[in-house]
Amino acid sequence: xxSDIINATIGxxxxxxxxxxxxxFHGRIAGISGIVGGLLQRPGKDTAWQAVFVAGLxxxxxxxxxxxxxxxxxxxxxxxxxxxxxxxxxGVGVRMGRGCTSGHGVCGLSRLSKRSLVATISFMAxxxxxxxxIQLFLGGTV
Amino acid sequence: MRTLCVFAAGLxxxxxxxxxxxxxxxxxxxxxxxxxxxDPSLAFVMVxxxxxxxxxxxxxxxxxxxxxxxxxxxxTVTKINPRLVGGAALFGAGWGLGGFCPGPGVxxxxxxGEAALAFTVSMLMGMLLFHAxxxxxxxxxxxx
Numbered sequence: 001x002x003s004d005i006i007n008a009t010i011g012x013x014x015x016x017x018x019x020x021x022x023x024x025f026h027g028r029i030a031g032i033s034g035i036v037g038g039l040l041q042r043p044g045k046d047t048a049w050q051a052v053f054v055a056g057l058x059x060x061x062x063x064x065x066x067x068x069x070x071x072x073x074x075x076x077x078x079x080x081x082x083x084x085x086x087x088x089x090x091g092v093g094v095r096m097g098r099g100c101t102s103g104h105g106v107c108g109l110s111r112l113s114k115r116s117l118v119a120t121i122s123f124m125a126x127x128x129x130x131x132x133x134i135q136l137f138l139g140g141t142v
Numbered sequence: 143m144r145t146l147c148v149f150a151a152g153l154x155x156x157x158x159x160x161x162x163x164x165x166x167x168x169x170x171x172x173x174x175x176x177x178x179x180x181d182p183s184l185a186f187v188m189v190x191x192x193x194x195x196x197x198x199x200x201x202x203x204x205x206x207x208x209x210x211x212x213x214x215x216x217x218t219v220t221k222i223n224p225r226l227v228g229g230a231a232l233f234g235a236g237w238g239l240g241g242f243c244p245g246p247g248v249x250x251x252x253x254x255g256e257a258a259l260a261f262t263v264s265m266l267m268g269m270l271l272f273h274a275x276x277x278x279x280x281x282x283x284x285x286x
Contacts, residue, residue, distance in 0.1 A: 012187035101244075
């Protein structure tokens, strides 16, 4: 448990530093949903840097897969159907609410944005509620 | 040079997600499910990320402009409305159901695991669905 906390804190610090790098060098917020969603829109002035950032994310994923495959959990305890529905909810939700764990959670809270605080409370509340209800009423399997 | 720095930021972001445990969807579910054997360690991801970003954010925005572009583009919307709260609520429900949020979904999909791929593909479909239903809100380009 202690090593999990240390890893979480170090990994979190890396995420915070990555967000600061994007701001320092390019002046943009490291909101993953905005960046990925931006690539699904008509190409514009943001398309190039967004594509480069996502390429960095994917390269990081490949390195993790090769060097530390255990960090990418498989198989999931959820069924593929449940995960697919989850993806739809996340995709619609992050675009409607204009941000996710990174944009609202990390960047928004760091900027002391009230809007991001409200969004973070909202997604944390339903996140905890959903996972806990699945445990209590469905025995943790969906 | 700008391209390299943006790429490095994305790479570091992904490595941070991996080191922290956020790419492990089962661990995320163990964090969000307080009725099982609760694993609160992932709360420290936010602690580490905000500690570093909050401190550096203040220093960075004192500059007149970023190193490789003309201006800082920060969110200007301050309205707290039902779309913000409702959208975030939908996102949270999906997060608790699947164990993935957008960053870990994209990063984990490179492992070609069934769950990560299913999540990421349907997340992209969900985004496209929202863009189609509400084009007016999606012309502004990047947001948080």
